[in-house]
Amino acid sequence: MINISEIAQQAATAAKALLKLSAEQKSDILKEMAERLVEQTPAILAANEIDVEQAKANKLSEAMIDRLQLTSARINDMAAGLDQVANLPEVVGRERLIGHRPNGLEILKKTIPLGVIGMIYEARPNVTADAAGLCFKSGNAVILRGGKECLNSSLAIAAVLQQVLADHNLPQAAISVVPVADREIVSEMLTLNNWIDLIIPRGGEGLIKYVTENSQIPVIQHFKGVCHLYVDQSADLDKALDILINGKTQRPGVCNALEGLLVHRSIAAEFLPIAAKALFDRNVKINGCAQTQQLVKNASLLSEAEYGEEYLSLEIAVRVVEDIDQAMVHISEFGSHHTEVICTEDQNNAELFQHMVDASVVMVNASSRFSDGSELGLGAEIGIATTKLHAYGPMGIESLTTEKFLVNGNGQVRG
Numbered sequence: 001m002i003n004i005s006e007i008a009q010q011a012a013t014a015a016k017a018l019l020k021l022s023a024e025q026k027s028d029i030l031k032e033m034a035e036r037l038v039e040q041t042p043a044i045l046a047a048n049e050i051d052v053e054q055a056k057a058n059k060l061s062e063a064m065i066d067r068l069q070l071t072s073a074r075i076n077d078m079a080a081g082l083d084q085v086a087n088l089p090e091v092v093g094r095e096r097l098i099g100h101r102p103n104g105l106e107i108l109k110k111t112i113p114l115g116v117i118g119m120i121y122e123a124r125p126n127v128t129a130d131a132a133g134l135c136f137k138s139g140n141a142v143i144l145r146g147g148k149e150c151l152n153s154s155l156a157i158a159a160v161l162q163q164v165l166a167d168h169n170l171p172q173a174a175i176s177v178v179p180v181a182d183r184e185i186v187s188e189m190l191t192l193n194n195w196i197d198l199i200i201p202r203g204g205e206g207l208i209k210y211v212t213e214n215s216q217i218p219v220i221q222h223f224k225g226v227c228h229l230y231v232d233q234s235a236d237l238d239k240a241l242d243i244l245i246n247g248k249t250q251r252p253g254v255c256n257a258l259e260g261l262l263v264h265r266s267i268a269a270e271f272l273p274i275a276a277k278a279l280f281d282r283n284v285k286i287n288g289c290a291q292t293q294q295l296v297k298n299a300s301l302l303s304e305a306e307y308g309e310e311y312l313s314l315e316i317a318v319r320v321v322e323d324i325d326q327a328m329v330h331i332s333e334f335g336s337h338h339t340e341v342i343c344t345e346d347q348n349n350a351e352l353f354q355h356m357v358d359a360s361v362v363m364v365n366a367s368s369r370f371s372d373g374s375e376l377g378l379g380a381e382i383g384i385a386t387t388k389l390h391a392y393g394p395m396g397i398e399s400l401t402t403e404k405f406l407v408n409g410n411g412q413v414r415g
Contacts, residue, residue, distance in 0.1 A: 002178065004185050007143060008195035010173035011116045015141035017171055018113070023090035025168075026137055030086035033164045034079040037129065040160045041075050047156035048125065055123065055149055063253030063312040068123035068150055077374075078129040078157075084379035085133045091398050092139045095406065106408040111401045113139035115197035117382070118189060120145045120211055122203030125153035130373075130380040131200075132161050132175045137379075138400040141174045143196065145189065147203065148181035155179060190215040200383040200395075205310075220395065221387045224310040225255030226336040227368045230327040230353070232344035233264040237271050239365055240343040244275055247341070247368040249282045253312045255384065256339055256371040260307070261318045262327045265291070268320045272296055279316065288318035295320075308334035324349050328356055335359060337386040339371035360386055360393030 021029075037044070048070040055065050091111055098107040117140050121127045128144055135142035146154035155177055162172040178185060190199065193216045200220045201211040212219050229247060231240045247258035263271055268291065276286055276296040286292070286299040287306070293299050299318070307317055307330070321327045324342075331340055339361040342353040350364040361371040371394065373381025378396030385391040391399040 002180055002182070002185055004178065004189050005192060005195075007173070007176050007178065008116065008118075008189070008192045010171070011141040011143050011176050012195040014171040014174040014176075015113065015115050015139070018136070018139045018141065018174055021139075021170075023092075026090075026139075027086040029164060029168055029170075030082050030133055030137060032167075033129075033133065033161050034082035034086070036160045036164055037075060037079045037082070037157070040156075041072055044075055044153065044156045044160070045070060045072070047152040048150075050152045051123075051125070051150050060123070060149065061253075061312070064123045064149065066251065066253045068125065068153070070125055070153060074126065078126050081130055081374055081380035082133040084374060085137045085397065086379075088137065088379050088397060091401055098405075103412050104410060105412055108406040108408070109403040110406050112404050114400055114402055115140060116195055117142045117400065118145070118196045118199045118217065119143065119382070120186060120189075120199065120201045120203075120207065121150075122147035122207060123149040124202060125150040125157060127202055127382075128154040128157040128177075129161070131382050132158065134380055134382045134395075134397055134400060136174065138397040140400055141176070143176045143178065143189070145178040145186060146181070151179075151181055186211075187214060190217060193217045198400075202383055220383050220385045220391065222255070222338075222384045223386060224336045225257070225338040225384075226259045226308055226310050226334060227256060227339040227341070227371070228260035228262055228327075228331050228335060229258050229341045229343065229368065230262040230321075230324070230331070231264060231267065231271060232324060232342060232346060232349055233266045234346040234349070235264075235267065235271075235343040236345055236365075237267070237274070240271065241275060241278060243341065243343055243365070243367050245278055245282065248279065248284060248316055249314065250367075250369055252314050254369075255310075256368050257312070258341075258368050259309065259311055259316060260330075260334065261316055262321050262330060263318070264324075264327075265320050265322055268292075269295060272318070272320075283314050285315040286318055287315065289320060291320040292318045308336075310336070324353065328353065331357055331359070338384065339363065339368045341366065341368050360384065 094111040158177040340359040373394040381394040
C-alpha cells in the first residue's frame, strides 16, 4: 500500500534541505543530472518501450502515443533543458527594497520557493525531467504522479535524477515519484494541503477538470490549447503559409499546435486555395465556414457550435472573417487563452492584436510552436497556465517562487 501522506511529509522535509544549497551547487547538480540522463539513455528507452507497447495494445490515440514516445533525440532534449535551467540566473533569495517607513522600519521583499509542488500528468514522460529540474532550481521539492501510460518511463527517468541527489547527500524525497497510477491516491493527494503547496495537472481536459473540482490545494489550470492563426489583409502570404504549415503539421498532438485558421475576406480567394493544397498534401482535414467551402474543394462545413475544437490531429477549423475585429471576437469566443498568432505587415494591427487578445502568449509573424518554455528562454516549463493566478503562460522557475516581507527595525513598537 502506497502512503501518499508519508510521501508528502517527506517531500516537505526535503524542501527545507534544498534551502541550504547555493546557486552554484544547484547548477552543478542539475548539469550532472543532464549528463546522467544521456548516459542512461538505453535504460530509459527500454522502460519507455514497455509503455509504448502497452499504449498501442490499449489503442491509445496517435497524439497520446506521440507524447509518450521517447527517442534518443528527445532524451537529449530533456538533458539540454536541464542544462538550460542550470544556467539560468538564480531567482531564490533575491531581495528588493520596498522602502523606509517614517518610524524607521526598513521594508524589503525576498524571493522564496513555494515549497512542495504536486505534478499530476498523463502520457508525458518528459514532464518528469522538466518538472524535477525546474523545481530543484527554484528550491522546491516535487511529487510526480505520472499516468499509468508513462509510469515505467517516469520511474526510469526519476531514478537517474534521484541517484544524483543521493550522490550529493541530498534527500531523494526532493524528487518523489508516486509508483502507482491509482486514482484514489490522486484523490487523497489533493487533500494534503498541510504539506503540498501547489498542484499542477498536465494532460487532457478531463484530468484538469477532475483535479480542479476535487483539490483542496491551489491548482494551475490548463484546460486545452485551441490556438489560432489570423492572416491579416496585409500579411506576407509566404510567411503566413510557412507559419500555418509549421503550426499545424510539425507536431499536431501538442497543445501549441494550430487548431484554427482565420483569414481576412480580402485575401481569402488568393490565400485559401494555396493553403488548402499545402494542408491537403500533408493529409490535413479542413473544416470551415460556407465561404471556406466555396474556395476550398473538399472542405467540410462547420456549424457555429463546432468551432473551438482541440483536434490534436491533422485537422483544422477555418473561417473567413470581415476584419481584424471579427477575428478577435472569434478568438475571444473559441480560443482557450493559450496562444494566438497574427500574420500581418501592418504594425498598428500587430500592436492592436497583441494588446486586445486575451491569451497567455500572443505572437506576431511567428509560429505558435514557439509557445514553449525552452523556446521562450525559460529552459523548460513545468506547465502552461491559461488562468491568471498566480502565473499566465509557460511557467519557468520564477513562476515557482513567491515573495515574503522582510521587516528590519530597531525596537519600534506600534502605538
